Amino acid sequence: MNAGSMADIAFLLLIFFLVTTQIATNKGLTLLLPPKQEDDEPIEVKQQQRNIFKIQVNSLDRLLVEDEPLDDVSKIGDMVYDFIINFGNPGDVKRGSEKVSDRETFESLPPTMKNYIRNSLSSKESSDGPGTAIVSLKADRGSSYEIFIDILDQLNAAYNRVYGERVGLTAEEFRKLNRNDPRDLDLYDRARSGIPKAISIAEPTKVGG
Amino acid sequence: MSKFKKKSNASQDIPTAALPDIIFMLLFFFMVTTVLRETEIKVKQDIPRAEQLVKLEKKKLVTYLYVGEPKEEQFGTESLIQANDAFIGIDGIVQWVNQEKDGLPEAERDQITISLKVDKETKMGIIVDIQTELRNANARKIMYATPQKTDEDN
Numbered sequence: 001m002n003a004g005s006m007a008d009i010a011f012l013l014l015i016f017f018l019v020t021t022q023i024a025t026n027k028g029l030t031l032l033l034p035p036k037q038e039d040d041e042p043i044e045v046k047q048q049q050r051n052i053f054k055i056q057v058n059s060l061d062r063l064l065v066e067d068e069p070l071d072d073v074s075k076i077g078d079m080v081y082d083f084i085i086n087f088g089n090p091g092d093v094k095r096g097s098e099k100v101s102d103r104e105t106f107e108s109l110p111p112t113m114k115n116y117i118r119n120s121l122s123s124k125e126s127s128d129g130p131g132t133a134i135v136s137l138k139a140d141r142g143s144s145y146e147i148f149i150d151i152l153d154q155l156n157a158a159y160n161r162v163y164g165e166r167v168g169l170t171a172e173e174f175r176k177l178n179r180n181d182p183r184d185l186d187l188y189d190r191a192r193s194g195i196p197k198a199i200s201i202a203e204p205t206k207v208g209g
Numbered sequence: 210m211s212k213f214k215k216k217s218n219a220s221q222d223i224p225t226a227a228l229p230d231i232i233f234m235l236l237f238f239f240m241v242t243t244v245l246r247e248t249e250i251k252v253k254q255d256i257p258r259a260e261q262l263v264k265l266e267k268k269k270l271v272t273y274l275y276v277g278e279p280k281e282e283q284f285g286t287e288s289l290i291q292a293n294d295a296f297i298g299i300d301g302i303v304q305w306v307n308q309e310k311d312g313l314p315e316a317e318r319d320q321i322t323i324s325l326k327v328d329k330e331t332k333m334g335i336i337v338d339i340q341t342e343l344r345n346a347n348a349r350k351i352m353y354a355t356p357q358k359t360d361e362d363n
Contacts, residue, residue: 038342
């Protein structure tokens with residue numbers, strides 16, 4: 001039998017599948033929503049203003065960060081980074097499921113980060129510690145999804161940088177940790193303990209321009 | 210007569226008999242990995258890029274919601290939500306999530322992850338409404354699906 005053209009036929013099919021294949025990408029920015037809000041229990045969370053990093057977006061996609069207008073979205077990352085690890089007044093109250101206090105979190109940081117915090121941060125005007133720090137993002141109903149993703153990306157970048165530096169990795173290396181690998185999982189847990197990723201998407205107001 | 214006469218008269222051809230086998234192997238690989246699109250997407254999908262992406266581990270637990278302006282003009286220009294093959298309203302989300310949860314093993318129902326594929330022209334109002342409904346449906350893990358930002362975009 002003449003099988004010389006077999007390769008050609010196979011090639012044709014191969015090219016067809018090569019072109020039509022879309023390797024499904026399951027990548028994106030993850031977010032954990034807060035639990036369902038019950039109507040009968042009014043939530044009265046008293047948070048000190050200094051522990052909330054406020055980002056507001058209006059319907060023209062203009063930003064108000066900590067009540068100051070900001071034009072460059074890419075600056076948010078550094079601001080949030082400084083906000084999270086400010087340690088203005090680290091307390092001994094143990095929080096979260098792992099029961100880690102802000103002071104213990106501070107002690108667990110590598111020396112370079114501690115020095116940076118002692119020299120440049122520790123502002124009484126900013127957050128007390130990562131256990132209580134919340135980043136609040138409030139976007140107007142008329143603002144675009146594109147700017148929302150840009151900001152969310154910046155927030156994730158700031159948190160990943162904190163987590164990464166804490167265990168001696170870059171933000172990118174931290175992001176790529178494989179949580180199915182026990183050694184990576186240990187690093188991941190160590191990086192995150194005591195520093196919850198507290199990104200809050202606030203309910204927008206319906207009016208306002 | 211030359212002293213250095215070529216002694217070897219072995220064939221210089223590369224044997225190509227195994228070529229079809231190799232190609233077939235590649236072919237089968239792509240045939241097996243190809244997932245033909247099950248749903249036709251009826252909304253515009255120009256998704257903004259981001260840098261800090263995380264990969265989801267369990268694919269089975271992911272379901273998709275597509276949000277954007279409809280491609281066909283007869284549906285207007287307001288952003289719509291597409292789940293599976295049909296457009297659904299905001300008030301249909303809870304029911305849809307419950308249907309999707311029914312398809313999962315009982316132990317993993319709370320782990321369901323909703324992947325939102327949203328066009329960049331979409332306004333945040335609809336996104337926030339979806340989030341509120343997902344909270345009501347107790348599907349709290351969500352992901353904004355985005356492609357990786359490449360250096361050329363900067």
